[in-house]
Amino acid sequence: MSDILNTEHCMLCPRECGVNRNTNTGYCLAYSAPAVARAALHMWEEPCISGEGGSGAVFFAGCNMGCVFCQNIKISRGETGKPISEDRLTEIYLELADKGAHNINLVTADIYLPAIARTVTKAKDQGLKLPFILNTSSYIRPDALKAMDGLIDIYLADLKYIRDEDALRYSNARGYTDCAKLAIDEMVRQHPDCVFDAKGMLQKGVIVRHLLMPGMLIQAKMTVSYLYKKYGDRVYLSLMNQYTPNGHLEDFPELDRPVTDREYRSLIDHAVSLGITNAYIQEGDTSDTCFIPSFDLTGV
Secondary structure, three states: OOHHHOHHHOOOOOOOOOOOOOOOOOOOOOOOOOEEEEEEEEOOOOHHHHOOOOEEEEEEOOOOOOOOOOOOHHHHOOOOOEEOOHHHHHHHHHHHHHOOOOOEEEEOOHHHHHHHHHHHHHHHHOOOOOOEEEEEOOOOOHHHHHOOOOOOOEEEEEOOOOOHHHHHHHHOOOOHHHHHHHHHHHHHHHOOOOEEOOOOOEEEEEEEEEEOOOOOHHHHHHHHHHHHHHHHHHOEEEEEOOOOOOOOOOOOHHHOOOOOHHHHHHHHHHHHHHOOOOEEEOOOOOOOHHHOOOOOOOOO
């Protein structure tokens, strides 16, 4: 296994804590053993991911970001989640497949890549044919992603910010923008084109998500412009309007509101004006807490 996946001196992400995660935690609040908060069919991803049967989503606890607006704060800051063995994690993949999942969706699994590499390999050796998805913030070192080449079939990646000052203020993630750009470059190197099956389900490729935040329309347009100029139609975009204030934004009043229909429509119009056709958009009232799953150890 690559040295980058060494949990005794963790250097997976740009924070480069260097802690021994067999005995301690770094910024991500995660030990080396995977901690899982929920494993179930999930219907609220992009249509080519959820399909009719649902995505087999495994929600991991802990996170190397620090987003003040986080919707999944109970798991991102380690308030819930059960440490499990790698054998049990492999079983979970197989159980989700038996339930009809279209894929295995590893949500915020960046911080557990050593365990992910071993369990995905084991599941594939046992005959699991479903695509594996790394659902990631993109705040990860490219050499860590290189170690996953051949194991991850789909990257469902964020590009949260186009300006580092925003990343530092709202996610305590210094250097996020440059790091995320390099990470996405590596994802696209591994999967330069999106491949769909006959039913329109994604089998290989990269989708980059951008969540429109209140008052950040200009930054969102800059993000879309960057992605299309860099990758063209090789990468699918997912432009999201589901931002929901989480009740913990006293120090960030500019974020304490949903985005407006007018803001979101302006972003979509910008994407259309660039000539973008490979993109997903959201319709209806998506800024609702009912779309946030219950992290109650279902399926764990």
